[in-house]
Amino acid sequence: MDARGFRYGLLGCLLGLLSAPGLAAPSFDALLKQADDIRTGDPTTFYKLLSQLERQQESATKEQRDKLRLMRAHGFLMKGQSELAIQELQELGTGSEDVNLRFRAGAMLANTYAVTRRFEQGLSALNEALPLASKVTDRDSRHHGLMAAGILYNQVGEYSLGRDYAQQVLDDDPKGRSRCLAGNLVVESLLGLHQPVQEEMIFSAIQACEQQNEALLAGFSRTYLARKWVADGKLKNAIDVLERHLSDVEATKYPRLIGEYHSMLADYRMKLGEIGAAERHANTAVAQGTAISGSLPLVVAHRVLYEIANTRGDPAMALEQYKKYANADKAYLNEIKTRELAYQLVRQQILQKNQQISALDQKNQVLQLQQKVDQQAAQNTRLIVILLILLIASIGYWAFKIKRVQLSLKKMAETDALTGICNRHHFTIRAERALAECARNGEQAALIMFDLDHFKNINDRFGHGTGDWALKEVAEASKGFCRRIDVLGRLGGEEFAILMYGCDLRAASRVAEDCRVRLAQIETRETGHVFAITGSFGVTSTQQSGYSLAKLLSQADKQLYRAKHAGRNRVCIYDAEQENARATSNVLEMPHRDRAEHLGA
Template identity: 30%
Template structure:
């Protein structure tokens, strides 16, 4: 299931620069060049007081005077035998530089040195949220969540307003990156109560809109969209202002107003191109292409999707690539260039899979973090209970040692019996669940459980306005296989059919045996064109089955019927009936083929 594109995903590195480092216009040298430049700085020995003042000065001007910042940290790095506090302060500032040039591993070591030292709590807090900034672009979500937890726990002890705000902003950015938008809004409410600078106010507003956009809590006429654009423009933050403009354009498209979308975003296209941020430009032209596609303008759709592909040629952002290749596939198909359409569809399928795997990694990391939190609470509760038990045992031991030992033995026996009983109960429950939900022969859903799961999928797709398709097929002349070679051979044929189709299906497809040799494949978030390709792939895979393993030589083919919610609506019975009617046409037209549901064609076939 595809999520809404999060523009902010493309500017994690930009956020690091604004919040922690220095202006984008400065070009730092690599860590290796840093060592060379050290040789050119005056090697005079400075007093502790001078070093302290210089580090404070570097920290103060790390944004407004990057040249001075660089010169100072290079100079201080040459000083020997620095006191621990000053050495850790230097490590922090140097880590900012290393993060900017992409030396994440070295920067991580520097920041961990600060955390494991006796530096001040504020310095450690800054090192902690700097680590979060390292883990975001590296997509190390599990470590990032660990640092976010430490960051949140430390917030009540931080009285420096600038770094308190930075720590909260990083937390909000991280949760938005993880797709945990409700959590992000909680911390947005907390930060909104602070006295924010114009720049931080712009960031907070943009992050708020990002969370609301992905939670479907925005409409194109929401006043906060224009308010945020004005605020970010006044703060000279053109990147965030244009990110919000893309949100508004997408909302126009979601509300089926492509003309308004184009009229709005095209007036800012040149300004967006001048930012020279590839991912912002690629996302903008992708959205413009979608608007033209909604209007049926194939030529302009192709122009802008081609530009998006050129800008995002290295697939820096997978989700943008998914949108681009799917549009190019639709354009090629519309122009009846089917070989090109197939190539684009293959690329679309490949990067969509990679994007979904990335989203699963985020979800898994978040689940692991929740599990660890629950486990830690359980351990604390267990320790409390053990302490209470120990006190009780000590009090009772003086008078009733024998009784206590007997009671503990009884409890141990009861616990063992309970564990054995509970284990058998779980095993029985698992077996009953399998019998209730899965077909015993093929291992896919049975009809009853399919109805329940399919209904949930239909309701979700309907509420989120997503496509959904349904494929129904049954094996041709299957009774003849049973009558000629026996039911064991027929069972083999059914299992071989399912195995062939499973290799083609996506993980979120709903595959079920409706009865006998009749099967159904429900495809959430899948339009009719893709469903037809999937059905044709299944048909070819079934036809290619080699039956030698069964001990007999015979052929297996199937007749397919395909429909979707556009043709049949969001009613499961209607979808099944229409797909069955289309499959009936396939049977009457010679079998071993795919037929798409069409009312006139079905009536003609029945007559």
């Protein structure tokens, strides 16, 4: 859903411009309206009109010049000069006397920030603009501001808010582009919330966009329709609607939409076993390059190419494609997390700001009361004491609340959200500190890495909910083998690690064996399914691998792979002599993530 959210960023900015009624010079007004009407469909003519308006601005009123600045910002955006557009919009948002224009500029500024991936600043700009909505008298201006909010909230994954703002526009009987865009936003929000969407709603959005010659939005609406049909088992219908309009989409020359269509067609053709067609579409999607980086279409395209290589029995190509698929998927997930984090940060900033304002208001009230108390000191001594106590308690309360929020954010940054143990970043920091201390004190340390066997099969057979349950149970079981000075962390997926302070290789191998036995004893019936949970362990220590965390992880990872290769559900201990012997026999090693997939982990 993230790719669909991002695609509206530029369109939201384009729709942020409407001609304002009641301007003094008819000829200038006519040029403004003409430029506004063709700004998304005919860029060449738009720039000619913009140049003409620039030449005539000396005779224009201030309101007309402000409107021209909005057009100018749009022109900068179309040329990719986002910083110039931001400067124009910031000055317009604070310098214009027209609340309608300030509202449009604020909404357009928010989406401009989103286009440049500065979601935190975009959300802050949006929060400053939205309070003006109740003062906006021009209905079209209000619609565009509300849709800007809907676009940005959909982009950061807050689909409920996105739907609410878009629905406000639909409920107000919008016209033209507003009906087209609002309809798309509501459908996108419902899909993001995993709620049912009626075909009639999607067809209505498509029709509204076609009537306005909005090829981009109509194209995106058809992707929603295709996904619904696939979910309903109408795979061929989905392929048909995408291929019938593929030439229209390619005519837009918009890489993200082109990549979306080709990646979907590649996926659907692959489902039908049409490998040649699937490969062509996947390669076309990938060819869109950096324009679709960090998006779901690129992930899907690389996954299809990986599946094709597997089908053809080409392991080298399969490995290469899987690496690209894994990198694309990681970039996509990072993009989602970045947007979600931006929303949380801005939300926290607003909360803190409101708290500060509330505390300042209370303080001002107290100061006013103190002035009255000074005039009647003898009579109001008790009141002064009570007010001072109230002030101190209030400040202490808010300080306590803020501190709790800060601690909560710190815990979120250091803890794996699913299992409650250290995430990879925090594990790395703690482990490196522990190793440095061991090195200074001449102490040994040992590292245990383990990976759950056949975890993908658990997810595939019983669902991700059962897989999450298994990961939490494994983390809980592993805690029982850790002392307070040891470091337990989830490195990612089904991979865990334990750094044991002051522990040699033999002791660590015993702990690993005990942990392995404990994992195999986990009772799974409470999930409603019966399956085995086992792990493959790799163990090394500083005596064998030194005090470098990277080297410890690398050599423990090799032993983990050896355990996988030897049949899983076992512990392999690092032995320098044996490793040297294996190295000389030219054993082929793959990166752990790819090996795990290769071995069916």
